[in-house]
Amino acid sequence: xxxxxxxxxxxxxxxxxxxxxxxxxxxxxxxxxxxxxxxxxxxxxxxxxxxxxxxxxxxxxxxxxxxxxxxxxxxxxxxxxxxxxxxxxxxxxxxxxxxxxxxxxxxxxxxxxxxxxxxxxxxxxxxxxxxxxxxxxxxxxxxxxxxxxxxxxxxxxxxxxxxxxxxxxxxxxxxxxxxxxxxxxxxxxxxxxxxxxxxxxxxxxxxxxxxxxxxxxxxxxxxxxxxxxxxxxxxxxxxxxxxxxxxxxxxxxxxxxxxxxxxxxxxxxxxxxxxxxxxxxxxxxxxxxxxxxxxxxxxxxxxxxxxxxxxxxxxxxxxxxxxxxxxxxxxxxxxxxxxxxxxxxxxxxxxxxxxxxxxxxxxxxxxxxxxxxxxxxxxxxxxxxxxxxxxxxxxxxxxxxxxxxxxxxxxxxxxxxxxxxxxxxxxxxxxxxxxxxxxxxxxxxxxxxxxxxxxxxxxxxxxxxxxxxxxxxxxxxxxxxxxxxxxxxxxxxxxxxxxxxxxxxxxxxxxxxxxxxxxxxxxxxxxxxxxxxxxxxxxxxxxxxxxxxxxxxxxxxxxxxxxxxxxxxxxxxxxxxxxxxxxxxxxxxxxxxxxxxxxxxxxxxxxxxxxxxxxxxxxxxxxxxxxxxxxxxxxxxxxxxxxxxxxxxxxxxxxxxxxxxx
Amino acid sequence: xxxxxxxxxxxxxxxxxxxxxxxxxxxxxxxxxxxxxxxxxxxxxxxxxxxxxxxxxxxxxxxxxxxxxxxxxxxxxxxxxxxxxxxxxxxxxxxxxxxxxxxxxxxxxxxxxxxxxxxxxxxxxxxxxxxxxxxxxxxxxxxxxxxx
Numbered sequence: 001x002x003x004x005x006x007x008x009x010x011x012x013x014x015x016x017x018x019x020x021x022x023x024x025x026x027x028x029x030x031x032x033x034x035x036x037x038x039x040x041x042x043x044x045x046x047x048x049x050x051x052x053x054x055x056x057x058x059x060x061x062x063x064x065x066x067x068x069x070x071x072x073x074x075x076x077x078x079x080x081x082x083x084x085x086x087x088x089x090x091x092x093x094x095x096x097x098x099x100x101x102x103x104x105x106x107x108x109x110x111x112x113x114x115x116x117x118x119x120x121x122x123x124x125x126x127x128x129x130x131x132x133x134x135x136x137x138x139x140x141x142x143x144x145x146x147x148x149x150x151x152x153x154x155x156x157x158x159x160x161x162x163x164x165x166x167x168x169x170x171x172x173x174x175x176x177x178x179x180x181x182x183x184x185x186x187x188x189x190x191x192x193x194x195x196x197x198x199x200x201x202x203x204x205x206x207x208x209x210x211x212x213x214x215x216x217x218x219x220x221x222x223x224x225x226x227x228x229x230x231x232x233x234x235x236x237x238x239x240x241x242x243x244x245x246x247x248x249x250x251x252x253x254x255x256x257x258x259x260x261x262x263x264x265x266x267x268x269x270x271x272x273x274x275x276x277x278x279x280x281x282x283x284x285x286x287x288x289x290x291x292x293x294x295x296x297x298x299x300x301x302x303x304x305x306x307x308x309x310x311x312x313x314x315x316x317x318x319x320x321x322x323x324x325x326x327x328x329x330x331x332x333x334x335x336x337x338x339x340x341x342x343x344x345x346x347x348x349x350x351x352x353x354x355x356x357x358x359x360x361x362x363x364x365x366x367x368x369x370x371x372x373x374x375x376x377x378x379x380x381x382x383x384x385x386x387x388x389x390x391x392x393x394x395x396x397x398x399x400x401x402x403x404x405x406x407x408x409x410x411x412x413x414x415x416x417x418x419x420x421x422x423x424x425x426x427x428x429x430x431x432x433x434x435x436x437x438x439x440x441x442x443x444x445x446x447x448x449x450x451x452x453x454x455x456x457x458x459x460x461x462x463x464x465x466x467x468x469x470x471x472x473x474x475x476x477x478x479x480x481x482x483x484x485x486x487x488x489x490x491x492x493x494x495x496x497x498x499x500x501x502x503x504x505x506x507x508x509x510x511x512x513x514x515x516x517x518x519x520x521x522x523x524x525x526x527x528x529x530x531x532x533x534x535x536x537x538x539x540x541x542x543x544x545x546x547x548x549x550x551x552x553x554x555x556x557x558x559x560x561x562x563x564x565x566x567x568x569x570x571x572x573x574x575x576x577x578x579x580x581x582x583x584x585x586x587x588x589x590x591x592x593x594x595x596x597x598x599x600x601x602x603x604x605x606x607x608x609x610x611x612x613x614x615x616x617x618x619x620x621x622x623x624x625x626x627x628x629x630x631x632x633x634x635x636x637x638x639x640x641x642x643x644x645x646x647x648x649x650x651x652x653x654x655x656x657x658x659x660x661x662x
Numbered sequence: 663x664x665x666x667x668x669x670x671x672x673x674x675x676x677x678x679x680x681x682x683x684x685x686x687x688x689x690x691x692x693x694x695x696x697x698x699x700x701x702x703x704x705x706x707x708x709x710x711x712x713x714x715x716x717x718x719x720x721x722x723x724x725x726x727x728x729x730x731x732x733x734x735x736x737x738x739x740x741x742x743x744x745x746x747x748x749x750x751x752x753x754x755x756x757x758x759x760x761x762x763x764x765x766x767x768x769x770x771x772x773x774x775x776x777x778x779x780x781x782x783x784x785x786x787x788x789x790x791x792x793x794x795x796x797x798x799x800x801x802x803x804x805x806x807x808x809x810x
Contacts, residue, residue, distance in 0.1 A: 162755075234752055340668060348668070355672070359679045366683065371694075381694035383713065388690035392682045525728050575755075586755045604730040604752065612730050614752055 005055030006146045009139050012048035015041050016133040020126050027122025035122045039110045042125055045132055046103040053100045056093060056145055060086055065156050068149035069093055075158035077551040082159050085169045089159045092145040099135040101180045109184050117201055124191030131183050134315050142308055161578040161586045167227035175220030175247055179285040181213035182250060186282035189275055193326035198333050207261050214258060215635040217251045222628040233587040233602045235521055235616040240389040245368045246288030249361050253281040256357035263350050268337030272327055279323035286316045342414040349407045356400045363392045398450055401509055404502050405458035426464060431457030448517040451509060459506045462499050493640050500634035507627030514620040521616040528609055535617045536564050537599050544606060553577045557603045557611045573603040595622050692766060697738035697745050700769055707769040719744050720759040749778040757783040
């Protein structure tokens with residue numbers, strides 16, 4: 001099985017190499033059979049990667065510890081589900097998994113475009129194959145997953161216990177899906193540049209793939225936050241750790257890209273800018289992988305230090321130069337059609353939105369690599385912590401939040417006072433009303449006050465948009481309000497899916513603002529049967545409970561919890577000591593989540609008759625998860641194609657609205 | 663041509679970004695220093711917060727029974743010097759003897775202690791070279807925190 005896995009990797013490498021040549025040569029000479037052959041090579045590469053991955057899974061399940069990777073990430077007692085997840089538990093396996101997903105996306109893309117987008121397909125496919133080729137090079141020569149260890153241990157080291165939780169099964173794959181999926185819009189964009197066919201076909205294709213990637217990324221980044229929240233036991237969900245930042249930066253640029261491409265689609269502006277953004281997003285996915293795996297930056301959860309860093313740098317340099325060269329080469333064709341006229345126009349607010357996303361990304365990038373830069377420049381290692389990121393990005397986030405409300409409703413070209421009054425007067429009044437409610441409730445700090453009232457403003461703009469749309473529907477075809485909304489939304493999925501995403505964003509903003517400004521935490525040391533309280537909750541400690549599982553020892557400290565005097569149950573914060581991993585203990589946090597607040601308890605230390613707890617009361621954290629769920633669902637909704645016939649009356653409606661605005 | 667007023671707007675945004683970042687860095691930066699530097703010039707490190715990197719010296723860990731607090735010595739491999747540290751707060755699960763730690767805080771000259779306000783510890787099982795893997799597989803280091 002070792003040989004089969006290894007040989008299929010070699011075969012995949014050769015096949016990819018052939019496929020690249022066939023794709024580019026076939027595309028250049030317009031030789032269709034050769035192009036088809038390169039597309040078949042993509043599908044065959046997927047098959048070979050699948051064989052290789054199954055071999056590694058097989059070796060892990062059969063406890064073949066002579067394979068170094070298996071000994072590292074698996075052990076005899078490891079539950080089957082974590083044996084499955086250990087394929088991506090460390091360096092070389094996760095590279096294999098990455099390649100597998102990349103090949104799968106490439107194959108789906110090829111199938112989807114058997115008859116479509118033919119002018120750019122050869123090059124786009126060639127670029128995807130080149131990406132596969134790069135990872136296969138690493139797998140064959142730098143980080144081989146099937147390499148044998150120098151001896152055969154009787155048992156493996158096992159997956160790091162911090163990673164043995166359900167998030168490990170779902171978080172890396174969803175993040176990988178997002179990061180890797182960005183390869184496809186990048187390939188389409190470069191394919192369009194190569195072929196010189198810069199009509200709107202490529203815009204539609206990249207936008208769709210971009211939305212898919214964005215959904216996966218949103219989901220993956222959030223799962224990372226949830227993992228940190230439930231497993232790392234420090235009471236928060238985002239620490240601006242380099243690894244978190246590495247996954248967040250591509251998300252920011254991908255989001256900017258999805259906005260700018262709308263302007264290209266509708267107004268023919270910002271063409272070259274789109275290409276720059278998609279190239280940047282793609283490079284950031286590579287940069288993230290580089291950052292996590294090269295050991296350049298210290299992080300609390302970096303996985304393995306290794307020698308693959310230089311290869312990533314080389315690949316990033318090659319792809320960036322190629323992309324920028326192509327953009328310059330085609331610059332004549334990328335001239336914009338329309339012209340921007342006014343600050344008070346939808347065009348300009350979209351541009352502003354893009355600048356803000358890029359600024360936030362640049363801030364995060366700068367903060368993440370600051371220790372390295374400062375050491376190069378001054379010889380002194382200086383680091384900037386979470387305060388830097390919070391302080392610098394907070395005003396930018398605030399501006400972005402306000403734009404979320406303004407952008408979709410402001411008129412094209414130049415807004416008039418009439419347009420302004422029509423769309424914004426109620427939401428502004430509502431936002432100010434929200435601010436006064438916050439003031440009465442005792443919010444005195446400026447930043448949360450502004451964030452919350454802006455969130456109210458944006459929420460109201462979205463609400464009125466649905467309300468007015470539904471009323472217009474009712475005027476055309478009389479019906480009840482709710483069916484009218486459903487009718488409205490299903491007829492223009494892109495517009496209302498987008499609004500739904502923005503509504504999710506508002507919830508996320510409220511959740512983050514409230515939980516970061518109004519959370520409290522305290523340490524409590526108590527005797528058996530002693531009680532203590534925080535906020536509306538009071539807890540009674542009922543003495544230690546110990547038990548032994550096959551793979552770990554568990555110490556628990558059960559707490560009887562009541563809220564406002566009413567008993568609501570028992571929470572059990574625990575410490576696990578895994579038998580592998582050098583007896584490294586691990587906190588199992590006990591969390592009681594409600595819509596209103598999370599009670600979050602960590603068992604800190606203990607003796608026979610007392611225990612110390614770190615108790616957090618985090619308000620509205622649940623809103624963040626709900627908001628993200630809405631964002632992802634909104635993104636998926638956008639992807640459902642509109643029925644052409646059903647759209648016609650709505651187009652009329654839009655036109656009437658536009659006339660009314662003008 | 664891009665109209666000049668949009669160039670001005672872009673310039674303003676760029677300017678405020680630079681201003682925000684400059685301020686942010688000044689407010690939030692923390693310098694990394696070495697254990698020998700602190701021992702040689704203790705007076706220089708009492709004012710501002712600094713970061714130190716080193717190992718937890720075996721045999722020096724003392725966990726307080728009634729609070730989340732720990733005393734230990736941070737050991738600098740290059741100079742073989744160590745410095746006593748007191749830390750109060752969440753003790754990371756990965757904290758144990760010989761673990762690589764990063765601490766942040768101030769040096770107090772009067773009691774010759776480094777008072778840490780942040781403690782990061784790195785799990786020692788993340789290296790992939792053959793020797794280190796075998797060390798991991800073979801070792802059965804006793805748990806540190808099971809019975810404080």
